[in-house]
Amino acid sequence: MQPQTYILPIDRSANPVIERWVKDGQLRATDEQLPGTNGRVYALSPALLSTVCAADDFHLNVGRERIGVPIYRMPEWEYSSIVRASDTFHQHRIAHLIQPLLVSQQVFQADRWIANVIDAVAGAPLVGPQPLTVGEQWSDDGRFVPEATRLIRRHAFWMLQLGFELPPTRDLDGHGLVLGIDVGLRPLVTVALEGDGSWATGGIVRFTPAIWRQLSVAAIAAGVDTVLVKRTARLLRYSAARELIEEGFLVPVAQTARAVVAERLNYAGFERHIVRQMREEAIRDFLTAWLPQRLHAWGIQFVPTDPAFTSRDCSRIGCNHRNHPSEEEERIEIFVCELCGHSMNIHANAALNILRRGLPEVRG
Template sequence: MITTHNHRINVDDKQVIQTLITSGQLVATNERVSGLTGQVYAPTPGLAAQLRPLDHGSLAIGGHRLAVELHRLPEAELVALLDHPHAVDFTQHRVAHLLPLLLRKRNFADRQTFVNGIVEALRVGPQRGVSPLVDDIWSGSTWLPDASRIVDNNGLPFLMTAFEVPLSRPDDDGAPRCAAGIDVGLSPVVTVATASGYVDCGGSVHPVTRAEHDAICRAATALGIDEDVVQQLLLLLIYAAARALIETVMLWLQHSASVVYVERIDYTTFKSDFAERGRELAVNDFLSSWIAQRMHACQITVYRVDPENTSQICSRCHLPGDRDGPVFACEECGRSVDAHANAARVILSSGMTTALKRYRRRK
């Protein structure tokens, strides 16, 4: 199956794109790109052969360098990008071994290991042939540079990357499948509730603490490294940790779900500080693109549910309650439950009710 992902290109590189259009290396087409509107440009075979990722934030194209968010890919596609023959110049910091430390509460020894690991990676600098920022081994996927496209989306440039990902619904082993509702957030990143009563609050990314951040920045300053480099590296790690949790949920859904209900989220109101930014971006990408494509490859339907009041309604009696941080309390039922599990159940119930109404109307 072909999957596609859209990456924002830095607006400062619009002139590079215009140069490639003027020279005929980017050709206007009537194609449409999922998730974007605007003029689509296809690379000539010669230009496609020159496309190569340089690092998580840049792509070489026709002798130019585009600043583009290449890191915002699911694990399978990221591995395919880095394994492609065009990626021989790809460099990154050696920090993949630190990912597990962001997925658990860190004790004093963990914090020291994390800080020292980041500082050592900064001291050595980006390297070639470094392990990708994933927690699982993926194979069989292929990046398709000739299918890449540049899109002028209302004056904002985007890169669309395409991948062949050999995903299909696994053969049923007799295990029952059921509808699943998903609540997304920052801690935990994803919570799943199913019609069978199963609930999994997934896991949480434990962000870099202020003390860890300050210690890393002090060491970076002593090494003559700009703080922006530190911020970007930490963001990449936090994003990768959230992506690892999301991939675990998607694999479970692939094997166990019959239909999936998720919220329609307005990310203009989804805010966070820097420490949470990597998780926010991963959750955004998961909801807007990843889950729809992965579930489609497995012949599992995804429905978007109106998010209004999903955090404020009791999943048992369907009356308003009070959410206070991680706890939801319902005076009517006298319940006090995990707020994320309650929201996932509400999303599931709302989605199934809407689906039933649609079915009855068709009848």
């Protein structure tokens, strides 16, 4: 069985180590072509390959070196597979700090949460192959395949490919809906189904600049490394988003969809669109990497569409009027068409527009 692969960026601080491996033949250039990447692919020597494992959420062990790789930025199966293969994996005891970030929970108490993050980071990490920051649902089925590890060079940047054996999830019996999805922070994902049904996942707590400042102030007051505290807060938000996306969206999709339509994202789009809307790392990774890769593995068609005006156009068939929603409408999350009076949830309206735009490209 061909392993599924996932690609992550490598921190530039590792460049001198990697160049040394190339020089002394531990890394060998190959003619391999990896889908979705246009860079030179390097294979690791058997000696290096046998050492590849996760050191912590932000580092990979290779040989005697620790290189900066955001391990935590993988979907749940892949993440938990490599952690379970890594006996010396370090993680602070932070799993209980994920739930408070889900907006369906009680009111978010920032002061208390921040104090708990500081406590957790100040304490000794837990060492062992335990993926603490993921839910239970997916965790036991995948397997990390070290032999599929590759390094990829693009100009001065290096990327890492990791390989996994993942079980198929698709239940093909009697389903075959086309879904349109809109992503945001609250809810994280809104899904429109053919035939006007819809559902939404929960959302995650919005971090204001004040919360980030408060994290720094509290870290300094406690004498704890500020960088580590902020990184841990990001990791926790990422883990909360991953849990919602995997369990609230990808599990149902695996059972029901024959095609999924989503907004096409590119870097130009990020500056303009994503940053402004405060969409964050997990959502970006989800749209650009997890979703297309998962759907491909499950044999579900992925249809990216033009993201422009999806939240302003009226989704009522025959209308399509381009609206200028008021701040009040956005605040209460209700879309009202200025032309035909059609009214519905603002995210469901966007998801429906995305679905309609993609439908002509869905294979019979």
